[in-house]
Amino acid sequence: xxxxxxxxxIRAISVLCLLWAIGPHRxxxxxxxxxxxPYSAYGFGTLINSPQVEQAMMGGTGVALSDPFALNLxxxxxxxxxxxxxxxxxxxxxxxxxDSDDRTAxxxxxxxxxxxxxxxxxxxRWGMALGITPLSDVGYRITDQGQVSxxxxxxxxxxxxxxxxxFIGLGRTLWQSNDTLGKGTKVSFGANFNYLFGSIExxxxxxxxxxxxxxxxNVVSELHVYDPMVGIGLQWTSDLLSKARMQQRRxxxxxxxxxxxxxxxxxxxxxxxDPGKRKTVNMPKAEAEAWRFRFGFTADLPTNLRxxxxxxxxxxxxxxxxxxxxxxxxxxxxxxxxxxxxPLQAGIGFTVFNSRWTMTAExxxxxxxxxxVNVEGYDQRSTLRTSSTTALGFSFRPAGDGNGSxxxxxxxxxxxxxxxxxxxxxxxxxxxxxxxxGFSLPVMMNTTRSRINFGTELGERGTGTGGSVRERFAAVFxxxxxxxxxxxxxxxxxxxx
Numbered sequence: 444x445x446x447x448x449x450x451x452x453i454r455a456i457s458v459l460c461l462l463w464a465i466g467p468h469r470x471x472x473x474x475x476x477x478x479x480x481p482y483s484a485y486g487f488g489t490l491i492n493s494p495q496v497e498q499a500m501m502g503g504t505g506v507a508l509s510d511p512f513a514l515n516l517x518x519x520x521x522x523x524x525x526x527x528x529x530x531x532x533x534x535x536x537x538x539x540x541x542d543s544d545d546r547t548a549x550x551x552x553x554x555x556x557x558x559x560x561x562x563x564x565x566x567x568r569w570g571m572a573l574g575i576t577p578l579s580d581v582g583y584r585i586t587d588q589g590q591v592s593x594x595x596x597x598x599x600x601x602x603x604x605x606x607x608x609x610f611i612g613l614g615r616t617l618w619q620s621n622d623t624l625g626k627g628t629k630v631s632f633g634a635n636f637n638y639l640f641g642s643i644e645x646x647x648x649x650x651x652x653x654x655x656x657x658x659x660x661n662v663v664s665e666l667h668v669y670d671p672m673v674g675i676g677l678q679w680t681s682d683l684l685s686k687a688r689m690q691q692r693r694x695x696x697x698x699x700x701x702x703x704x705x706x707x708x709x710x711x712x713x714x715x716x717d718p719g720k721r722k723t724v725n726m727p728k729a730e731a732e733a734w735r736f737r738f739g740f741t742a743d744l745p746t747n748l749r750x751x752x753x754x755x756x757x758x759x760x761x762x763x764x765x766x767x768x769x770x771x772x773x774x775x776x777x778x779x780x781x782x783x784x785x786p787l788q789a790g791i792g793f794t795v796f797n798s799r800w801t802m803t804a805e806x807x808x809x810x811x812x813x814x815x816v817n818v819e820g821y822d823q824r825s826t827l828r829t830s831s832t833t834a835l836g837f838s839f840r841p842a843g844d845g846n847g848s849x850x851x852x853x854x855x856x857x858x859x860x861x862x863x864x865x866x867x868x869x870x871x872x873x874x875x876x877x878x879x880x881g882f883s884l885p886v887m888m889n890t891t892r893s894r895i896n897f898g899t900e901l902g903e904r905g906t907g908t909g910g911s912v913r914e915r916f917a918a919v920f921x922x923x924x925x926x927x928x929x930x931x932x933x934x935x936x937x938x939x940x
Contacts, residue, residue, distance in 0.1 A: 479539075479550065479552055479580060479581070479582030479583050480539060480541070480550070480582075480583065480904075480914050480916075481541065481583050481585050481912055481914075482864075482866060482868065482873065482904065482905070482912070482914065483580060483581045483582055483583050483602065484581075484583050484585070484600065484602055484645075485824075485825040485866045485868060486811070486825045486827055486865060486866055487578075487579045487581075487605075487606055487643065488579040488580050488581035488582075488602075488604070488605050488606075488643065489579060489580050489581075490578065490579050490830075490865070491556070491576075491577050491578055491579060491580060492832070492860070492862075492877075493505070493517070494516060494533070494556045494557045494576040494577060495514075495515075495516055495517075495531070495533060495556070495922065496533045496556075496881065496896035496897075496898055496920040496921070496922035497510075497513060497515075497856065497883065497896055497922075497924075498515070498516075498517060498836075499535075499858075499879060499881075499898060499900060499918075499920050500836075500856040500857070500858060500879045500880065500881030500882075500896070500898035500900075500920065501803065501834075501836025501837065501838060501856050501857070501858040501879070502834035502835050502836045502858025502859050502860040502877070502878075502879060503832065503834050503836075503858065503860050503877075504517070504792065504803045504804070504805050504834045504835070504836035504858060505517025505518060505521075505792075505805075506518050506676075506739040506740070506741050506790045506791065506792030506805045506807070507678065507737045507738060507739030507791075507792030507793055507794040507803055507805060508521065508737070508739070508792070508794060508801070508803055508836075509521035509524035509678065509680075509737070510524065510525075511524055511525060511526035511527070511892075512525075512526060512527060512529065512892035512894075512924070512926055513529055513531065513892075513894065513924045513926075514529045514531055514559055514560075514561035514572055514924075516559060516572070516574075516576065517741065517790075518633065518676035518678060518739050518741050518792075519572070519612040519613070519614050519633025519634055519635045519674065519675070519676045520614050520631045520632050520633040520676035520677050520678040520739070520741075521570075521614065521631070521633070521676070521678060522561060522563075522569075522570025522571065522572055522612060522613065522614030522631075522633050523563070523567065523568060523569055523570040523614045523615060523616045523631050523633075524570070524631070525561055525562075525563040525570045526563060526567075527563070527892065527926040527927060528560075528561065528562050528563070528926065528927055529560070529561045529924055529925065529926050530558075530559075530560050530561075530924075530925045531558070531559055531922060531923060531924040531925065532555070532556070532557065532558040532559075532922065532923060533556045533557075533896065533920060533921060533922025533923070534553060534554065534555055534556060534920070534921055534922070535553070535554050535556055535918050535919070535920050536551070536552075536553045536918065536919045536920075536921075537551060537552050537553075537554070537916060537917070537918045537919075538550075538551045538916065538917045538918070538919075539551060539552075539914060539915070539916050540914070540915045540916075541912050541913070541914055541915075542907045542912070542913045542915070543907055543911065543912045543913070544907070544908065552582065554577070554580065555577075556576065556577065556920075556922070557574060557575050557576035557577060557607075558574050558575060559572060559573070559574030559575075559576070560572065560573055560574060565615075567616070568615060568616045568619075569613070569614070569615050569616075570613070570614045570615075570633075571611070571612065571613055571614075572610075572611070572612045572614075572635075573609075573610065573611040573612070574609070574610060575607060575608070575609045575610075576607065576608055576610070577605060577606070577607050578605070578606040578607060578608055578639065578641075579605045579606045579641075580605040581602045581603055581604045581605045581643050581644075582602070582603050582605075583600070583601065583602050584599070584600070584601040585599070585600045585601070586598065586599050586600075587600075591651065591652075591655070591657070593651075593652055593655035593656075593657070594651075594652035594655065595652065596649055596650065596651055596652075597649070597650040598647070598648070598649055598650075599646075599647070599648040599649075599650070600645075600646070600647050600648075601645070601646045602643065602644060602645045602646070603644050604641060604642045604643045604644050605641055605643070606639060606640070606641035606643075606668060607639070607640055607641050608637045608638065608639045608640075608672075609637070609638045609640070610635045610636065610637040610638070610674075611635070611636055612633060612634060612635035612636065612674075613633060613634060614631055614632065614633030614634075614676075615631065615632060615633070616629060616630070616631045617630045617631060617632050618630045626682055626685070626686075626733065627681070627682065628679070628680065628681040628682075629678075629679075629680045629681075630677075630678070630679050630680075631677070631678050632675070632676070632677050633675070633676045633677075634673060634674065634675045634676070635673070635674040635675075635676075636671065636673060637671065637672045637673065637674060638669070638670070638671050638672075639668065639669065639670060639671075639672050639748060639785075640668065640669040641667075641668060641669075642665055642666060642667045642668070643665070643666045644663070644664070644665045645663070645664050645665075646661065646662070646663045646664075647660075647661070647662045648660065648661050648662075653761075658758035658759065658760060658770055659758065659759050659760060659761075659767075660756065660757070660758055660759075660773070661756070661757050661758075661759055661767075662754065662755070662756045663754070663755050663756075664752070664753065664754040664755075664776075664821075665752070665753050665754075666750060666751075666752050666816075666818070666821060667750060667751050667752075668748050668749070668750045668783055669748065669749055669750075670746065670747070670748040670749045671746075672743065672744065672746040672748070672785065673743075673744045673746070674741065674742065674743045674744065675741070675742055675744070676739065676740065676741040676742075677739065677740045677741075678737055678738070678739045678740075679737065679738045679739075680735060680736070680737040680738075681735065681736060682733065682734075682735055682736075683733075683734045683735055683736045683795060684733060684734040685733050686731055686732060686733040688733075689731040689732060689733060689734065690731040692731070693727055693731045696727060697726055697727060700724050700725075700726055700727075701724075701726075703724055704723055704724040707721070707724065708721065732797040732798060732799070732843075733797060734795060734796070734797050735795075735796055735797065736793065736794065736795050736796075737793070737794040737796070738791075738792070738793055738794075739790075739791065739792040739793075739794070739805070740789075740790070740791050740792075741789070741790045741807075742787060742788065742789045742790075743785075743787065743788040743809075744787065745784070745785060745786050745787045746784075746785050747782045747783070747784050747785075748782060748783045748784075748785060749780070749782055749783075750780070750781050750782055750783045750816065750818050750821075751778060751779060751780045751781075751818070752776060752779040752780075752781070752818045752819070752820055752821045753776060753777055753778065753779070754774070754775070754776040754820060755772065755774070755775050755776075756772070756773040756774040756775075757769050757770075757771070757772050757773060758770045758771050758773055776819075776820035779818055779819045779820045779821070780818070780819075781816070781817045781818030781819060781821070782817050782818070783814070783815070783816050783817070783818075784813070784814065784815040784816075784817070785814065786809055786810050786811065786813040786814060787809065787810070788807065788808070788809035789807070789808055789809075790805060790806065790807035790808070791805060791806055792804065792805030792806075793805070797843075798840075798843035798844040799839060799840055799841065799842075799843045800837075800838070800839055801836075801837065801838040801839075802835075802836075802837055803835070803836045803837075804833075804834070804835050804836075805833075805834055806831065806832070806833050806834075807831065807832045807834075808829065808830070808831040808832075809829070809830050809831075809865070810829045810830075811827040811828060811829065811830055811865040812827050812828050812829060814827055825866060825867075826866075826867040826870075827865050827866065827867065828863075828865060828866075828867055828872055829863070829865075830862070830863060830864060830865035831862070831863045832860055832861070832862045832863075833860065833861050833862075834858060834859065834860035834861075835858060835859045835860070836856070836857070836858040837856065837857045837858065838854055838855065838856045838857075839854070839855045840852070840853070840854045840855075841853070849885065852885040853882055853883065853884055853885065854882060854883040854894070855881075855882050856879075856880070856881045856882060856883070856898065857878075857879065857880050857881075858878070858879045859877070859878050859879075860876070860877050860878075860879075861874070861875070861876050862874065862875040862876075862877075864904065868905075868911060869911055871906070871911055873904055873905055874904070875902060875903070875904040876902050876903060876904075877900050877901065877902030878900070878901055878902065879898060879899065879900040879901075880898060880899060881896065881897055881898020881899065881920065882896075882897060882898070883895070883896045883897075883924075884896075884897070891926055891927070891928050892926045893923075893924060893925045893926050894923070894924045895921075895922075895923050896920070896921070896922040896923065896924065897919075897920065897921055898919075898920045899917065899918065899919050899920070900916075900917070900918045900920070901916070901917050902915075902916055903915045903916070904916075
């Protein structure tokens with residue numbers, strides 16, 4: 444009889460369940476600080492570009508990427524490429540600066556970007572992943588001034604919350620002709636079975652001058668969204684330039700450089716110079732490597748999500764002790780039930796890579812103008828449009844697939860992205876640009892591929908003219924990806940006689 448001894452797996456699942464429970468509440472608690480972007484007051488808030496440090500440092504790319512030692516959440520078709528169990532989590536620390544025609548403000552916040560666990564099985568033909576990640580974030584507090592005949596009125600707008608997704612995904616290799624050297628073609632398919640949930644809480648207050656006969660007003664609303672949704676992905680990997688072809692190019696390059704060196708040597712001698720002082724032409728030293736390519740496709744299928752909505756409008760005054768005392772309730776919407784139609788999202792990507800270098804480009808699009816919130820009493824004040832992101836990513840690992848020294852095992856990453864945002868604010872569509880840099884530090888031992896990931900992203904959104912706000916941001920990402928020691932099998936099969 445064969446049984447499993449997944450002690451480490453049980454511990455990992457325990458941690459996952461704990462963070463699953465506290466993750467959404469952590470996001471909401473940060474939102475209450477009001478230190479997020481004012482643009483999160485629109486739509487479903489600020490969309491999370493990437494919940495993983497490795498992807499965020501490569502411009503948010505991931506559709507056409509896979510890694511045998513780190514989970515890629517952007518495409519479930521990458522799950523079968525995993526060689527080892529992987530547990531990962533990360534946080535983002537964001538520093539924000541807002542500029543408009545006449546105002547400047549700052550904010551900062553720290554957010555947990557989720558937790559995920561991935562498990563390969565079926566002799567490399569299957570991969571499974573599960574976890575929780577944020578999809579959007581709401582966290583703002585805005586004040587404004589108005590006038591009535593009796594004096595100034597202060598308006599305060601605040602919001603917190605956001606959307607999250609819990610998921611379990613499977614990926615399978617559909618067809619493979621790879622040999623032991625990694626050559627050939629591989630086609631894999633995967634699907635994520637997601638449960639999207641979350642709430643968006645908003646409060647609008649008006650404070651009138653005392654003694655004017657006006658009551659202060661407070662309108663509090665909360666929209667809850669929850670239901671399953673499905674995402675699918677496909678990856679096709681094959682040869683671009685074989686090792687033999689690259690070796691021919693390398694040999695031709697060396698032959699050309701040798702001829703150049705010989706010519707320069709003769710010119711040096713003809714000028715009567717000391718042969719010992721001449722610098723020879725540098726020859727390529729690295730071994731020739733094959734180049735491969737990977738095409739990726741992803742889609743989050745359109746779906747109708749259940750939703751409910753509550754709203755309470757009250758009038759209040761301040762007591763002598765400074766506390767708010769409700770005078771009456773002006774309006775209530777309680778337990779209004781409906782649905783939210785979420786449109787299709789699609790992405791394509793293309794990657795060229797060898798054991799050291801990875802270069803990838805991708806394009807993602809979703810027509811948010813097709814979003815429909817059919818809930819009685821809910822007013823979708825935001826104007827939405829088609830959102831698209833174009834991104835480029837690069838990575839370099841000096842040691843390639845080998846171990847090498849500590850410095851040679853560091854993975855260096857960089858990326859660029861440009862996004863046509865889904866929001867239209869004050870009649871002006873938003874756009875966002877970001878550039879990122881980072882690196883993945885290996886754990887000191889050569890017998891594990893665990894990594895500690897660091898990076899930063901700089902960018903801006905909006906223009907800051909015509910009454911709009913220009914948001915400049917700097918984000919610091921810290922994450923960890925834990926794999927077992929290469930000598931240890933977390934899911935080792937044992938035979939009991």
